[in-house]
Amino acid sequence: MIGFLDGVSRPVLSALDPETAHALVIKALPLLPRFAPAAARDDPRLSVRAFGLDFPNPIGFAAGFDKNAAVVDAALHLGAGFTEVGTITPLPQPGNPRPRLFRLRRDEAVINALGFPSEGHAAVRARLQKRGRRPGVVGVNIGANKDSSDRVEDYAQGIRALADAADYFTVNVSSPNTPGLRDLQRAGALDDLLARVLDARDAAAGRLGRKPVLVKISPDLTLDELDDVVACARARAIDGLIVSNTTLSRPASLRETALAQKSGGLSGRPLFALSTQMLAATFIRVERQFPLIGAGGVDGAQAAWAKIEAGANLVQIYSAFVFKGLHLLGAIKHGLASRMEKAGYSGLAEATGALAPDWAAGRAALE
Numbered sequence: 001m002i003g004f005l006d007g008v009s010r011p012v013l014s015a016l017d018p019e020t021a022h023a024l025v026i027k028a029l030p031l032l033p034r035f036a037p038a039a040a041r042d043d044p045r046l047s048v049r050a051f052g053l054d055f056p057n058p059i060g061f062a063a064g065f066d067k068n069a070a071v072v073d074a075a076l077h078l079g080a081g082f083t084e085v086g087t088i089t090p091l092p093q094p095g096n097p098r099p100r101l102f103r104l105r106r107d108e109a110v111i112n113a114l115g116f117p118s119e120g121h122a123a124v125r126a127r128l129q130k131r132g133r134r135p136g137v138v139g140v141n142i143g144a145n146k147d148s149s150d151r152v153e154d155y156a157q158g159i160r161a162l163a164d165a166a167d168y169f170t171v172n173v174s175s176p177n178t179p180g181l182r183d184l185q186r187a188g189a190l191d192d193l194l195a196r197v198l199d200a201r202d203a204a205a206g207r208l209g210r211k212p213v214l215v216k217i218s219p220d221l222t223l224d225e226l227d228d229v230v231a232c233a234r235a236r237a238i239d240g241l242i243v244s245n246t247t248l249s250r251p252a253s254l255r256e257t258a259l260a261q262k263s264g265g266l267s268g269r270p271l272f273a274l275s276t277q278m279l280a281a282t283f284i285r286v287e288r289q290f291p292l293i294g295a296g297g298v299d300g301a302q303a304a305w306a307k308i309e310a311g312a313n314l315v316q317i318y319s320a321f322v323f324k325g326l327h328l329l330g331a332i333k334h335g336l337a338s339r340m341e342k343a344g345y346s347g348l349a350e351a352t353g354a355l356a357p358d359w360a361a362g363r364a365a366l367e
Contacts, residue, residue, distance in 0.1 A: 048313055059329060087141045090154050141216070279294045280356040
C-alpha cells in the first residue's frame with residue numbers, strides 16, 4: 001500500500017515548491033491505513049538499547065520532518081524505531097521568509113534556511129499529551145526564539161514545558177539558520193547551557209522520571225572545537241550526542257551550482273562524508289561514555305551501516321525521503337538485517353564503531 005501511494009504521489013510532490021510539498025505530506029500521513037506499527041515486526045537483532053530507552057530498530061526520523069508533532073504516530077507506523085519532533089521554540093515564530101527550502105535534484109540534496117518555524121511549547125505539548133502513552137520513542141528537539149533576550153533560558157524552559165511529553169530531549173545548538181546560535185557550541189557557553197538545562201531536567205525527574213538529554217552538533221566544527229564540545233559533554237555527563245546537523249560548506253562535487261549558492265544548511269547525500277567523518281572523530285573522543293546518533297546523508301542501508309561502523313548506535317534520516325520515498329525505511333532495515341546475517345552478528349552493537357579509526361582518518365568510503 002505504501003509503495004503504491006508513494007509511486008503515485010511522488011511525481012506530483014516533486015513538481016511543487018518543496019515547502020508546500022512537505023506540508024501536504026504532513027497532512028496526508030495520518031490518512032494512511034493504520035496497521036500494527038511496522039517496527040513491532042522488526043528483526044529482533046535490530047533492537048537497540050540506548051540512553052536507558054528501548055528502540056525496536058535503529059532508524060528514526062530526524063528533527064525537521066515533523067516540526068510540530070503533527071504526525072508522531074503516523075511516522076512510527078511507517079516503521080521508524082523512533083521519531084524526533086521539532087525544533088520547538090518557547091513562543092510561536094514564523095521562521096525566515098520564503099523561499100527558504102531548495103531541492104538540489106541532481107545532487108539528491110536539500111538546502112534549508114527555515115530558521116526554526118515553530119508553533120511553540122504550548123501547542124506542541126498539547127498535541128503530545130493528547131496522544132497519551134502510546135508505544136514508540138518520541139524525542140523533542142528544543143531551540144531558542146530568534147529574538148530571545150536569554151537563549152539559554154529558552155532551552156531550560158523547553159525542558160520544563162515538555163518534560164511530561166518527551167522520551168528524550170535534543171538541545172539544538174547547531175542550526176546555521178538562527179544568527180549566533182552556533183556560538184552556543186563554544187566551550188564556556190555550552191557548559192553554562194548544559195548546566196541550566198540539566199538542572200531543569202533534574203528538577204522534574206522526581207515527578208516525571210529522568211529524561212535523557214542529547215546535544216546536536218555541527219559538522220563544521222574544527223577538531224579543536226570538537227575536543228571542547230566532547231570534554232564539556234563528558235564533564236556534564238549528558239546522555240548522548242547527535243552528529244550532525246546541516247553544513248554551511250558546499251562540496252566542489254555539487255552539480256546544481258546555481259542552487260548551491262542559496263544560503264542555509266546543506267543536507268542529503270553530499271553531507272554524508274563530512275558528517276560521517278565527524279561522527280567517527282566524536283566516537284573516538286567519547287570513548288563509549290555515552291551513545292551517539294548518526295545523521296547526515298543516510299539514503300539507504302549502505303549509508304546507515306557505514307554510520308554504525310563509524311560509531312553510531314542509532315541513525316536518523318530525513319532529506320532522503322524527498323528523493324527515495326516512504327519505502328526507504330523498510331529498505332534500510334532489510335539491508336541492515338542482511339548485513340548482520342552476512343557478518344554473523346547477533347546485535348548491532350558488535351558493528352558499532354568497528355571502522356571509526358578509518359572513517360575519522362578519511363580512509364573509509366561507501367562500498
